[in-house]
Amino acid sequence: MGQPESAEHRAAGESTLPPGQRLQRGWPVTHYGPVPKFRPERWEFRVFGATADGGKHCWSHEEFTALPFSTVVADLHCVTKFSMLGAEWGGVPARTVLELAPPAPGVTHVMVWAEYGYSANLRLADFASEQAIFATHKDGELLTAEHGFPLRLIVPHLYAWKGPKWVRGVEYMTADRRGFWEERGYHNIGDPWAEQRYSYQEEPGDGPEL
Ligand SMILES: Nc1nc2c(c(=O)[nH]1)N[C@H]1C(S)=C(S)[C@@H](COP(=O)(O)O)O[C@H]1N2
Ligand SMILES: [Mo]
Numbered sequence: 001m002g003q004p005e006s007a008e009h010r011a012a013g014e015s016t017l018p019p020g021q022r023l024q025r026g027w028p029v030t031h032y033g034p035v036p037k038f039r040p041e042r043w044e045f046r047v048f049g050a051t052a053d054g055g056k057h058c059w060s061h062e063e064f065t066a067l068p069f070s071t072v073v074a075d076l077h078c079v080t081k082f083s084m085l086g087a088e089w090g091g092v093p094a095r096t097v098l099e100l101a102p103p104a105p106g107v108t109h110v111m112v113w114a115e116y117g118y119s120a121n122l123r124l125a126d127f128a129s130e131q132a133i134f135a136t137h138k139d140g141e142l143l144t145a146e147h148g149f150p151l152r153l154i155v156p157h158l159y160a161w162k163g164p165k166w167v168r169g170v171e172y173m174t175a176d177r178r179g180f181w182e183e184r185g186y187h188n189i190g191d192p193w194a195e196q197r198y199s200y201q202e203e204p205g206d207g208p209e210l
Helices: 002-009 061-065 094-100
Strands: 046-051 057-060 072-075 082-093 108-114 117-122 133-136 152-154 167-173
Touching: 046 061, 057 061, 057 152, 072 152, 082 094, 094 133
Parallel strands: 046 167
Antiparallel strands: 046 057, 072 082, 082 133, 108 117, 108 167, 133 152
């Protein structure tokens, strides 16, 4: 599947398409269910579950958007086979959240939660990757409501369903559990370079039993 080559390209910061993907012009909107209405006074970002101090960590919208801002140039690969290359995502790195609200030593996975109960599970190492970012901006502009305003997660090295739009929090977990699409036939890990699209492709150890 040409993985060594694509790894090299990625190391050089160049965009290539993962196997089976095609380039998309523009930026389509893809999600399940309605677009939630943003109510700043009711919005909070919550880190809970197996935190190091056993407590919850909450940020209001004002507090969260005041956290140190950085940018990441990265691609977006939808499992339905379109890819968008080279977007600049601006926001708060997932690593910053891990630093400010550290997980307990036994944490192996996280569940990222969004409005209406959408969720995606990630291995802690995937969530902690340098490129994973809670984005408020794309290419210097605030996200639109359809694309996840006020906050969405981008994990560039995994299929885009692993990046919830309208994200509201993170649960630290000491064992893996399937998220919304992972329970509905999509691969538990979702590496586009290995074309891990569907759960029937999972190898033993890739995820909890279905
Ligand atoms: N909350 C939520 N986030 C979601 C989804 C969803 O259904 N609900 N769909 C995912 C999928 S499958 C993709 S491809 C991307 C699409 O992001 P875009 O609409 O900004 O292109 O959002 C992801 N995040
Ligand atoms: Mo997708």
